[in-house]
Amino acid sequence: MLKGQGEAAVVTALGAMSGTSLDGVDAAVVQTDGQVIHGFGATAYRGYSEDEQAVLTQALGQWSGAEAEAAAAVIEAAHAEVLSGFENVDLVGFHGQTLAHEPRGRGTCQVGDGQALAEALGVPVVWDFRSADVELGGEGAPLAPFFHFACAKWFGATEPVVFLNLGGVGNITWVDPRKAAPEDEGALLAFDTGPANAPLNDMLRARRDLAFDEGGKVAAQGTVATGALELFLQEAYFSRMPPKSLDRNDFPEMMDLVRELSDEDAAATMTAMCAAAVAQGMGHCPEAPGRVLVTGGGRHNPVLMEMLRVSLDCPVVPVEEVGLDGDMLEAQAFAYLAVRVARGLPTSCPSTTGVMALVGGGTVSEPEG
Secondary structure (H helix, E strand, C coil): CCCCCCCCCCEEEEEEEECCCCCEEEEEEEEECCCCEEEEEEEEEEECCHHHHHHHHHHCCCCCCHHHHHHHHHHHHHHHHHHCCCCCCCEEEEEEEEEEEECCCCEEEEECCHHHHHHHHCCCEEECCCHHHHHCCCCCCCCCHHHHHHHHHHCCCCCCEEEEEECCEEEEEEECCCCCCCCCCCCEEEEEEEECHHHHHHHHHHHHCCCCCHHHHHHHCCCCCHHHHHHHCCCHHHHCCCCCCCCCCCCCHHHHHHCCCCHHHHHHHHHHHHHHHHHHHHCCCCCCCCCEEEECHHHHCHHHHHHHHHHCCCCEEEHHHHCCCCCCHHHHHHHHHHHHHHCCCCCECHHHHCCCCCECCCEEECCCC
16 A cells, blocks of 8 residues: 555655635645654645636535536646646545535535546545544544644644644644644544634625735724624534534624625624634633644734734744644645555544544545556
8 A cells, every 4th residue: 555665664645635715725745654744845736716716616515416526527637737746755645625514414525536536646545534534423524633743743842732723614723742642532622613714705705806815904904893793602603512513604694794894894803703713712622722823824814813812812823933834734634644544543533523433534546557
């Protein structure tokens, strides 16, 4: 599966991530044995065209059918294009594109055929990371926490730390690096905090034809509608105990709450909703972290970052402060997880997804011949 390499051999793995913000494909190399991070390699980004984004947006919420098939074709072509630019790779971790996520109902749906990608690239591809977790009673998300644990070890953390990912949806991983392994009791707690960039992006695209609030410029000109914010925080999701996860479109009422507001006030209020959801979530941490390390697109929004600094009781900084790449962390995570899957190591546990037992999700597809 890994070209005859021994169990402890370091593997050059290439991971790819296409997130719920639908901006493009991140790709990144990690050298790892599936436990320790030995190094980070090259990275690349391939943005989606407007036409491709339209196809993907149309397929959101679909489980099958023509729209889902069209989205899969876009995903496979875009990934083959960007991943073919890497050389000397032993293994690929391919997340695909999440179209629907309903762990308590129909399950989870990521489109993109790993076998087709293995044929195109000529290397083994690990994919379908989430299904096994959901089948065993887990949320199927978030899946990066085992990688976050390895990252905390890599940069030498000595006290609990939180990784806060602000993509389309927000999620946190509380890590205790004093533990020996991510599956150890008390090593990790992870869950989705609430909506992050996706609803704000959707609102700005509909009102101003903007892809996102670059530099927080729109929100900076507005005033937070406290009434709308308070109504938002009454959502039942926030009182649920973790682990818990969300679909990109699980909070449609956000649009209703800001419908009568100006563009600027709506942007300020939706940004405040993201920060407030994080603040609510931080209350679940078993122990106060020494700092919050922010990854994902949200860390580029100074308005959001300042709201987080005001509402949290510890330093809030981009992950770059510890030498990590906040634009590539999720792609790197799936490179790391691919090696764990190939070696039969767990990728999630009860404290990260609520799964009933340790599980190593993922399917390995070998290129023919």
